Amino acid sequence: MKKFFFGGLLILIVSLSLGVLVQSGWAHSLNQQTDELVIQGGQLYDDWTKLIQPAPTLEGSHPIWGQQTTNTLSGVDTYRCVSCHGWDYQGADGAFRSGANFTGFPGIYDAREQDAAALEDALTGGLNQEHDFSSYLDDSDREALIAFIQNGLIDDNLYIDMVSLKVLNGDLENGKALYLAACAECHGDDGRLIQFRYEGQDINLGKLAIQDPWRFLHRTRFGTARAPEMVIGTELGWTAQDGRDVLLFSQTLPTGMEEQGGPSIGEQTPGTGEQPGGPASNIFTGILTALGAMATGLGFALVLGALLIGIIFLVVWFLRGRK
Numbered sequence: 001m002k003k004f005f006f007g008g009l010l011i012l013i014v015s016l017s018l019g020v021l022v023q024s025g026w027a028h029s030l031n032q033q034t035d036e037l038v039i040q041g042g043q044l045y046d047d048w049t050k051l052i053q054p055a056p057t058l059e060g061s062h063p064i065w066g067q068q069t070t071n072t073l074s075g076v077d078t079y080r081c082v083s084c085h086g087w088d089y090q091g092a093d094g095a096f097r098s099g100a101n102f103t104g105f106p107g108i109y110d111a112r113e114q115d116a117a118a119l120e121d122a123l124t125g126g127l128n129q130e131h132d133f134s135s136y137l138d139d140s141d142r143e144a145l146i147a148f149i150q151n152g153l154i155d156d157n158l159y160i161d162m163v164s165l166k167v168l169n170g171d172l173e174n175g176k177a178l179y180l181a182a183c184a185e186c187h188g189d190d191g192r193l194i195q196f197r198y199e200g201q202d203i204n205l206g207k208l209a210i211q212d213p214w215r216f217l218h219r220t221r222f223g224t225a226r227a228p229e230m231v232i233g234t235e236l237g238w239t240a241q242d243g244r245d246v247l248l249f250s251q252t253l254p255t256g257m258e259e260q261g262g263p264s265i266g267e268q269t270p271g272t273g274e275q276p277g278g279p280a281s282n283i284f285t286g287i288l289t290a291l292g293a294m295a296t297g298l299g300f301a302l303v304l305g306a307l308l309i310g311i312i313f314l315v316v317w318f319l320r321g322r323k
């Protein structure tokens with residue numbers, strides 16, 4: 001009778017551990033796939049005109065752009081999703097509600113609740129003939145944009161003071177630790193190693209964090225086509241709050257107003273070394289990243305399984321000892 005009991009228990013344990021193993025391995029690689037789509041979509045949202053191959057020929061400004069006169073931007077940049085819908089995804093209701101970036105065009109934040117078919121309709125001219133991007137963005141580009149809209153949009157405006165643009169209620173120590181661990185290697189402990197072009201000036205990370213916290217957050221989470229080697233929050237497993245904490249810390253860095261210096265990024269050769277967890281830049285690194293992620297999942301499951309089996313042995317040993 002006892003034999004049956006222990007036999008049954010053993011089978012139960014083995015199948016449980018197998019279940020854990022398979023489940024975590026699968027769940028992990030599925031998440032990985034969505035993450036990759038969302039990242040790709042986030043970068044297309046930022047500037048698809050620089051990402052798609054072959055490079056598109058875009059005449060003049062986007063046809064919808066002509067419906068407004070307040071924003072004086074013109075040319076290719078008016079085709080970027082972000083120019084109309086904003087870095088905070090809230091268009092005229094968010095950071096672009098006034099100032100040079102004002103267009104009056106709506107945000108897409110609420111559209112995150114729409115299903116894929118409705119979003120596909122919006123991107124292919126179903127709502128507005130002039131909002132038809134299907135001649136530039138192929139099925140997989142639109143799929144990535146839709147995944148981004150459904151899974152990637154974050155409302156940070158509750159946590160950013162709309163006047164000072166400073167992060168509210170952030171955790172400075174957490175932001176500092178994350179920054180020093182993942183970012184300082186390239187941007188420097190004080191954020192001054194790399195300069196960006198921003199509205200015609202060269203600025204460093206500290207100044208960008210203060211001038212445009214939303215662009216900072218979007219590019220820190222989803223990356224930028226300008227730096228495929230950069231590690232990003234989505235892959236580091238950051239929460240939305242982690243991103244804001246790093247922003248808060250970056251807002252305490254020197255803004256570079258003290259002294260103009262450092263070469264502009266155009267003259268630098270940014271490191272090309274493989275970054276742990278860096279975005280996959282081609283199919284091979286893509287496969288490697290996926291395998292790596294699965295291996296991590298498997299490793300974890302194995303440890304769990306071993307732990308379970310260990311506990312069973314202890315229980316068996318204990319019961320035997322009592323006989």
Ligand code: HEC
Pocket residue numbers: 045048062063064065078079080081082083084085105106107108110111119122123127128131133145149
């Ligand atoms: C030139 C400005 C402009 C650009 C560029 C632009 N949009 Fe729009 N978008 C609009 C306007 C205006 C609307 C409102 C719908 C309409 O015009 O009927 C809209 C509507 C949408 C909607 C539907 C929102 C809703 O609540 O139903 C989505 C989704 C969307 N845009 C996504 C994008 C994406 C993704 C891109 C980049 C590929 C993009 N847009 C580029 C101006 C723009």
Ligand code: HEC
Pocket residue numbers: 179182183184185186187194195196197208215216217219220224226227229230231232233246265266270271275
């Ligand atoms: C491997 C080096 C590297 C690492 C690590 C790195 N970055 Fe970057 N980062 C770059 C480069 C290169 C650019 C692109 C500069 C340009 O625009 O030409 C960039 C751009 C950015 C931008 C966009 C600036 C803009 O123009 O809007 C932000 C924000 C940023 N980094 C923040 C971070 C944060 C936060 C971390 C830590 C998670 C980080 N970076 C880690 C190299 C790196």
